[in-house]
Amino acid sequence: MVNPRPEQEALQNGYFLDLVLGSEDVEAFLADLAAFSAEGLSHPDSTVFCGITVLRRKKAATAASSDDRAQAMDELQNDFEGPCLTAMDKLTSVLVPDLLKEHRWPEYVAAASHHGLRSILSVPLLVEGDTRAALNLYSERINAFSELDIERAEVFASHASKSLRLALKIAQLSDARNDLAAAMQSRTVIDLAVGAIMAQNKCSQDEAFTILRTASSNRNIKLRHLAKSIIAAVSSGSVTTHFEE
Numbered sequence: 001m002v003n004p005r006p007e008q009e010a011l012q013n014g015y016f017l018d019l020v021l022g023s024e025d026v027e028a029f030l031a032d033l034a035a036f037s038a039e040g041l042s043h044p045d046s047t048v049f050c051g052i053t054v055l056r057r058k059k060a061a062t063a064a065s066s067d068d069r070a071q072a073m074d075e076l077q078n079d080f081e082g083p084c085l086t087a088m089d090k091l092t093s094v095l096v097p098d099l100l101k102e103h104r105w106p107e108y109v110a111a112a113s114h115h116g117l118r119s120i121l122s123v124p125l126l127v128e129g130d131t132r133a134a135l136n137l138y139s140e141r142i143n144a145f146s147e148l149d150i151e152r153a154e155v156f157a158s159h160a161s162k163s164l165r166l167a168l169k170i171a172q173l174s175d176a177r178n179d180l181a182a183a184m185q186s187r188t189v190i191d192l193a194v195g196a197i198m199a200q201n202k203c204s205q206d207e208a209f210t211i212l213r214t215a216s217s218n219r220n221i222k223l224r225h226l227a228k229s230i231i232a233a234v235s236s237g238s239v240t241t242h243f244e245e
Contacts, residue, residue, distance in 0.1 A: 030054065030064035033160060037135060038066035041153055049117070049138040053077065053084055054164075057130040069115045070138050082108035087122035088132040093150055096120035098142045119144035123153050126161040133164060193227035196234045 030052050038050035049067040051074035061078055065071035077084045082105045083094040096102050099118050102109050117138040125133035135157045137145065145153075190212070197208035212230075216223045 026054070027064065029164075033164070034064045034066045034070075037137075037156065037160070038070075041137060041149070041156060046139060046141055046144055048144075051084075051136040051138070052125075052133065053088075053136065054125075054127075054131065054133040055088070067138075069117055070136065072115055073112055073117060073120075073138060074136055076108060076111050080108035080111060081105050082112070083120050083122040084134045084136050087124045087134045091124045091126070093124070093154060094120075094122045095145060095150065097145075116140060118142045121145045121150060121153060123150075123157040125157055125164055127165055133161075135160065189224055189231060190227045193230040196230055 034050045034052050037052070038048050041050070042048040049065070049070040051063060051065040051070040053061060053063050053074050055061050063071060063074045065074060074084065076082065083096055086104075087094045097119060099109060099113055099120060117140055119139040119141060121137040123135045123137070125135055127133050135153065137153060139145070193212055194205060194208045197203070197211050198205060201208065201211065203211070212227065213223065215221075216226045219226065
């Protein structure tokens, strides 16, 4: 097993942490990580291109790459089973020494063989829950990844995984905060509309809400959109909530 020296490991982990803290969102973090991975895992005589794919529950696949061809190769796996999805499912590295001689994923190979990349190494990134991720390395050379390269990539991926988990946790907290703020804003608009209906119809809050919900159903309009239109009709200006940051 290839282990980096302690000072190298500390520098690498520190750089990964800087990537997380300096990125606006997960997509930006993955783009920086893909570029850093390609640079760090290339040889002077063998350039490596990198793609990173993350599959999150209830989220579209997120992909980042250091090169247009790496991005195209990763995106193909949204349509075809390939080394990336296999690495995610099996949680083990998957090597393709020569794409043109590969028989495990015929549809993927047929689609991917026109991009000029011959060797592929997919290494799973260990995340949590239903999320799956992989670091995908590509080379124009046949047999570009030796056993030593595979071990280096796996060590690299193990450290990158920690930062990816942190980036995803931050994203989840941000999503939860945004969802809560949106729900509170929507609830406030609905409550204001209910109040307007109560005033107009001299009815109780429950009766007003029933009127609003029935109108929403009959008109096939979302409740909050109908509520906004009611507030706009009875107010002289725009109505704002108090949940903005």
